[in-house]
Amino acid sequence: MIDAERKFRAYLSENDLRFTSERLAILLHVMSLHEHFEVDDLHHQLRQQGLRISHATVFRTLALLIDCGIVQKIPCQKMPARYEHIFGHDHHDHMLCLRCGKIIEFQNAPIERSQEKVAKEHGFQMTGHHLIIRGYCEKCR
Ligand SMILES: [Zn+2]
Ligand SMILES: [Zn+2]
Ligand SMILES: [Zn+2]
Incomplete structure (x- = not known):
């Protein structure tokens, strides 16, 4: 069993939800x-694997999966999440x-540290964050 499955099983049982073969798939x-990926892509791929x-x-x-911290959703304004x-x-x-829908991933230590600092200044206990910078990529700008 992979770690993600262990985590998902624990989450489902804590919340009195059943671990079904569909959920596992x-x-x-x-x-x-x-x-x-988009929900539609995922659905299509699962159906192609023969899953009804x-x-x-x-x-x-x-x-x-989002609630238990395995998956993250990236809201995309007018485009599908x-x-x-x-x-x-x-x-x-x-x-x-915002034009072509391209997503660029980045990691930036000073931004991370600044967010922790700001949270602390507000007496806020930070448990996580997700930053999305919107705009236009090199090709679209
Ligand atoms: Zn673009
Ligand atoms: Zn990503
Ligand atoms: Zn970050």
Whole structure:
């Protein structure tokens, strides 16, 4: 069993939710993807694997995976939201191109430190964050 599955099982049982074969299939597929994806792509790929799974099930399972910290949602304004698994990966933030939808990942230590400092100044106990810089990529600007 992979660590993500262990974590998901623990989360489901804590919340009195069942660990179903559909939920497992979605989790395993999400963990195998290393790009940002849309719900529709994920649904399509699962169906191509022969899984008879509804769009609603995919959507609901993703919401659970986000809640338990395995998946992150990247809101994309007027474009469909993108998702990615973050479990087992170093923290990173995103830039989103509003014209072509390109997503650029970045890590920047001074930005990270500044956010921790700001939170502390407000007596705020920070447990996480996700920063999205919106704008236009090199090709679209
Ligand atoms: Zn960050
Ligand atoms: Zn662009
Ligand atoms: Zn990312």
